[in-house]
Amino acid sequence: MDLGIAGKVALVTAGSRGLGRATALALAGEGVRVMVSGRDVDSLERVRADLGLIGVDADVRAGDVTDPEEPARLVAATLERFGSLDILVANAGGPPPGRAVDQSDEALELALNANLLTSVRLVRESLPHMRSAGWGRICCITSYTVKQASPVLALSNTARVGLWGWMKTAAHDLAAESSGITVNMACPGPHSTDRMKELGGSGVMGDPADFGSTVAFLCSQQAGFINGASIVVDGGATLAL
DSSP states (O other), X not given: OOOSOTTOEEEESSOSSHHHHHHHHHHHHTTOEEEEEESOHHHHHHXXXXXXXXXXXXXXXXXXXXXXXXXXXXXXXXXXXXXXXXXXXXXXXXXXXXXXXXXXHHHHHHHHIIIIIHHHHHHHHHHXXXXXXXXXXXXXXXXXXXXXXXXXXXHHHHHHHHHHHHHHHHHHHXXXXXXXXXXXXXXXXXXXXXXXXXXXXXXXXXXXXXXXXXXXXXXXXXXXXXXXXXXXXXXXXXXXX
16 A cells, blocks of 8 residues: 655654664655654664665664753754654653552653653644644554553553643644644554563564554555544553453
C-alpha cells in the first residue's frame, strides 16, 4: 500500500535505538525525509547509515530531548535542514521500574518530564508549522500501560496515563479547528528491544519493525480520520479490548 506520504518530513525523537529506530526506518521506507534525534552518537551514526541504504534524504541530531529547551532546537534544526515539518513521532526512554509507594518526588518529576512534558513540548513546537501547511500527523510512542497498569512500572503508568489524557484533549482541540492534523498514540507492549532486556522481559515479544509499520500507517494519508486513538500493539497482552 502506498501510504501517500512520500516526500513529507518527519521528526522522530529517541530514534537511535529500539522502537524509535524501527519507526524512523519504516517512515523512510515510505519515502519520508527523516530527522532522527537521540543521545548516543554511535547509535545515531548507525541509523544514519541504515537510512542511507534506503535512499531517502535523512539526518540525525544528538541531544537530550528531555532538556526543556531541546524540543524547540530540534524543530528549528528540522526546518533548517528540510524546510518543513509534517510528521512528529514523539518518543523518549522509559523510567526505571519500581513500586508506586516507593517513589520519591524527584523520581516522579523526572518521569513526568521525560514521558509527559517532553511530548507536550514537542507537539507545541511542531503545531505552528503543521497548521500553516494545513496537514500534519502527530504520534506519541507510549506504552500499553495506558490501558492496563503494570504493577512494577509505577512511574511509567503515572506519566503515560497523564500523556494519554493530554493527547485525547489535544486531538479534540485540533479536530475542532479543522486543522488537518491528527493526534494519536501508539502503545507498545513487550518488543525485542534493549529496553525490554533492561526490564528483564521474557516470553513472546513483538518485532520492532512491525511496530514501526503501525506508526507509519498512523502517520499516513489514509489515516486522516483516525484521531485521538490509542492503538495498542502488544500481541494481546492486555486483558481489556
